Amino acid sequence: DAKTTQPTSMDCAEGRAANLPCNHSTISGNEYVYWYRQIHSQGPQYIIHGLKNNETNEMASLIITEDRKSSTLILPHATLRDTAVYYCIVRVRRNSGNTPLVFGKGTRLSVIA
């Protein structure tokens, strides 16, 4: 699976949009981008995933560049409860079964009042 690079930490003011970048320059055509987050003392939580089109759900939006070498997770109106470690993961999706998630170091997002 392709390796990802994320900033170690970021701050965001409460109520503002949080934009979390991820570089995956070695991504191949059949690799999906996944985002999970882990709030302190909890297990990781799925947020969103995509292949090449932008995606949006009730939690966040995922913007993938046209060359697919980077992506941005957007939390449109960050709250204090969004303070967590955010993991960007690229993973092959195969018809015969998928490879499991392998977590990188992630970005520690702190939402500040």
Place this chain on the structure above:
Amino acid sequence: DTEVTQTPKHLVMGMTNKKSLKCEQHMGHRAMYWYKQKAKKPPELMFVYSYEKLSINESVPSRFSPECPNSSLLNLHLHALQPEDSALYLCASSPGGLGEKLFFGSGTQLSVL
């Protein structure tokens, strides 16, 4: 029911003890996972069961022994652990095969004395 339940939440054991961690889900998921997470580090994959068969073992020492008695239940048997095995042990499940959306439990915080 969209929960993965792990018991116990906390466990303290000596190096000569035998203990078991338990994980349960009632979402009809057919893949289940064990991850290990040291403090301030990302989760590391240990084992994957797919359709109740062990499909991935990430070269985990034999003092950790997984068991999948049925599609809803996953155990991790512990024997002769070392203090460096102290960590948060996370269980996860996904719908079919090795699906992209993993649901995680809150983990068992293990301390080996």
